[in-house]
Amino acid sequence: MAGHGVRGRSGGRPTLEEVAARAGVGRGTVSRVINGSPRVSDATRAAVEAAVEELGYVPNTAARALAANRTDAIALVVPEPETRFFAEPYFSDMLKGVGSELSDTEMQLLLIFAGSDRERERLAQYLAAHRVDGVLLVSVHADDPLPDLLTQLEIPAVISGPRSAAEPLASVDSDNYGGARSAVEHLLSRGRGRIAHITGHLAVYGAQRRVDGYRDALREAGHEVDERLIEPGDFTEEGGRRAMAELLRRDPGIDAVFAASDVTAAGAGQVLREAGRSIPDDVALVGYDDSAIARHMEPPLTSVRQPIEEMGRAMIDLLLTEIADRRPAASRGLERHQVVLATELVERRSS
Amino acid sequence: MAGHGVRGRSGGRPTLEEVAARAGVGRGTVSRVINGSPRVSDATRAAVEAAVEELGYVPNTAARALAANRTDAIALVVPEPETRFFAEPYFSDMLKGVGSELSDTEMQLLLIFAGSDRERERLAQYLAAHRVDGVLLVSVHADDPLPDLLTQLEIPAVISGPRSAAEPLASVDSDNYGGARSAVEHLLSRGRGRIAHITGHLAVYGAQRRVDGYRDALREAGHEVDERLIEPGDFTEEGGRRAMAELLRRDPGIDAVFAASDVTAAGAGQVLREAGRSIPDDVALVGYDDSAIARHMEPPLTSVRQPIEEMGRAMIDLLLTEIADRRPAASRGLERHQVVLATELVERRSS
DNA sequence: AGGTAGTGTGGGAGCGCTCCCACAAGTGAT
């Protein structure tokens, strides 16, 4: 009833101004209520909230973005073609963690694939237009120009696996070093003495850390590290086959293999069987990732599990902090933000 | 060189105004060049383009969205939890089609999951805020309130499987009727006489159409339709098992089964084998979807393939047309836009 | 009584665009 003086625009959505008129207050006050500022009296707040309710007011995001110079959106950039995104449970788990952590926020998540050159070009434009407040970077290669672009554009970003020990971006990682150690220590405790390691692609920092963990675990147990038992792989199944064949040729007495990924372990397993070795009786096998493959191999594969979902959550936490810090150009903490999460060894029959 | 009168803001991005000053033209002219209007002389256009290049100008999306009342973004709404999204190749293929069709557009695609009530609530807010120009709706249930919400908000939308023959929204579908016919005709041509049908969830329009196709194929081949050979399922494996058991009980002489999905066929296959029937010798089996399951079954399953990727492309085409039509409130074509794409029977050893 | 904070509030300015009206200049028919 009554007093509906100003309003009357046909189908248009109500604006801040209209809510203000309805509640009998000024524009600024409505804005304060909407944005949860504490400097509003209870009575006024109630009046405004009532007006918002009655009018079905929803803020216009574009206007807010323009005036406040922020978008309330962040991007999850996947530098892979869609295909891999769907194929690997890594992304699905990551997305679950990210989504859940974001769900009690106003932030909106954008999923951006940048597998092809074409897509990368578009992404660069996209970022240059500052269409997001921050970026989550997963599975980037060491020579990827994307992180530098982000730094240059001064866009807050968090990377899922640091590119080196000196990663300038905020990063979240699982404990590759510790994960590798736990795998090797497990094999040692099972009485294995000649433990080989098929590495991941060594341009990936995490793969290097796994080698470090392998070495240190052996050393600290009083074993000498035999460099001939370390054979570079590339995370793929074919790489696993190749490396395993080479290792067997070099030293037929190997009684355990720690592979830097489950698919690599699968490749190695095939070669071992072809060479007449039984798993785990002759050779124990341990993989990394605890993927579906690990569960479905015969025998099921012991593997190092990474807490992907938690990593996703941690990335969001870091990113939101970065965004908040940057906003008032606050005490820009110069200490680098790096989070490392523990892994877990999942024991199965292969070891 | 020279004449850089106006500019000089510290780190800020260049604006339209600055580009105009640099090129020695007015704001309107730059806007026209950026938006590809033909009403600009070649010389002016070149000057503006040079200025854009030199300044590294990128339009501010928020300002554009506010002024023009559009967002240049569309949403792909998935009313399922993330899990199913990743599990089913349907979505992956759909996304591929959508992405490819969108790639030569300025439009940006947002992926929105609305599996939980919480997420649906957020989605409603999101749509009310008109944060997208249009919506793609996949795998909606018949009683979903989402389509009506979109109609009410006057947001252009395209649905991937119409909810009925009278679907008011623009829609894209595969030819469920024709697909079912081709499956049954194939079985008839293989000399099968007693062909049963395990339906999909009959609340889904597509499932009804498949039943229609089954019936008509039999009739037109001069067979009588025995209603006792039609058993309702629900697209699931368990449903397939249940239905198959019931069918065998009713008529042990069945020599072929057409199931409304591959997983249903898988369930039916298990029951058949347990009943001592061999596939395809005793009973031929045909599924629907041509999913990975079909390829990996033993024996591999004959199945009806839907052109999912093309469907995604068609949906984008329709949606972009809708958006364009609505913009100048043009000749709002009252004819409904419905696209139906052909299916293809993929023959394998199960039939 | 005067001063000095603090608290709540209104509203101007401005974010960077698009839309559109006005107008100059050119073209060709009358």
Place this chain on the structure above:
DNA sequence: ATCACTTGTGGGAGCGCTCCCACACTACCT
């Protein structure tokens, strides 16, 4: 020479917010 178009161009107004300054008002010290 006049009128009527067409083509290209400049720039005002306005989109719906946020930010911030100004101001009224209260409370509590001197």
